[in-house]
Amino acid sequence: MNNQKEKIMLLENKNVVVYGAGGAVGSAVARGFAHEGATVFLTGRNLDVIDTVAKEISATGGKAQTAVVxxxxxxxxxxxLDAVVAGAGSIDVSFNAIGISPVGLQGIPLTELPVENFLRPITTYAQAHFITAKSGARHMIPRxxxxxxxxxxxxxxxxxxxVGGMSVGWAAMEGLNRALSAEWAQHGVRAICLRTTGMVETPVIHTVYGLHADAIGVTKDQMIEMASAMTHRxxxxxxxxxxxxxxFLASDRASAMTGTVANLTGGIIVD
Structure with missing residues (x-):
């Protein structure tokens, strides 16, 4: 007799679209969603990159499809999204993990930063997140x-x-997150933002820390140590x-959480 309990998958039978799925964050969360039973629809601008992520997911028993978006x-x-819903029947989670290169945008004093470089992250993030959220909600609200x-x-x-306009762009995302929830939570659609520190496993953060280290005259390793020291951990x-x-937050177990920021900064921010 098998006494082992069957593993409960938090996202079984869920359909998840991940934007920017070829990046470090997008690919990591896509693997996590697939591991918990979701079918993941990976999107990005480089098909070879997201195809590689899809193959990795499939090799471990997960389900993934790719598209250039x-x-x-x-x-x-x-x-x-219309095609995804036509084929899969629903879209249950939309995770936007797109990023932009920090080169020319960070490590530069505001007095020396060109206006177009200041505005690029603000307009890019606001536009992309509004579009993907709006498009996803049109399918979610009727359900x-x-x-x-x-x-x-x-x-x-x-x-x-x-950090130039990056901080303004990220703050706009968090403001958008609250606005989405205010309109859509009453229709069963939750909006969640996850806030972290920089993550040294990601290539982008190494570039960011390098830019900041050069700007203040320290090494990249010293910059990482300084950032780590700011956390409680x-x-x-x-x-x-x-x-x-x-x-967890994408699952039904977090059904009461919406319009909020999940604080994963290890104590850099306490609220």
Whole structure:
């Protein structure tokens, strides 16, 4: 007689679309969603990259499909989601994990930052997140069920130097998250933001810390140590920690959570 309990999958029979699925955050959460039983629809602008992620998911027994989608293009996003729903029957979770290169945007004093470089992250993030959320909600609201998710780092809340318009763009995302919930939660659609520290496992954060280290005259390792020291744990958030939280918050077990930011900063921010 088998006395082992059958594993409960938090996202079994859920359909999840991940935007920016080829990046470190997008691919990590996509793997986490698939591991918990979801069918993941991976999107990005580089098909080879997201195909590689899909193969990794399939190799471990998960279900994944890929498509080239620019999250800033409403027509493309809408057409892709229509196709997903036509084939799968629903869209249960939309996770937007797109990112932009920090080169030319961070590590530069505001007095020396070109206006277009200041505005780029603000307009890019606001546009892409509004489009993907709006497109997803159009399918979720009639079913009275769904979750819109996004991710920000701690400068969305903290006053940090040399981040240019990035902090403003991230703060706009968190404001959008609250607005989405205010309109859609009554229709069964939750909006959740996950806020972390920079994660040293990601290539982008190494670039960011390098830019900041050069700007203030320290090494990249010293910059990482300084960032880690700001936390209560004296270490930065990991991709595994972000993924675990994303899986739980996307599940029905977090049904009372909406319009909020899940604080994964390890004490850099306490609220």
């Amino acid at each position: 620019d999250a800033r293009d409403e027509e493309v996003v809408t057409e892709h 009275q069920s769904g979750v819109i998710m996004m991710h920000t780092p701690e400068p969305a809340r903290l006053p940090m130097p040399l 004296k270490r930065l958030t990991t991709l595994a920690e972000l993924t675990a939280a994303a899986v």
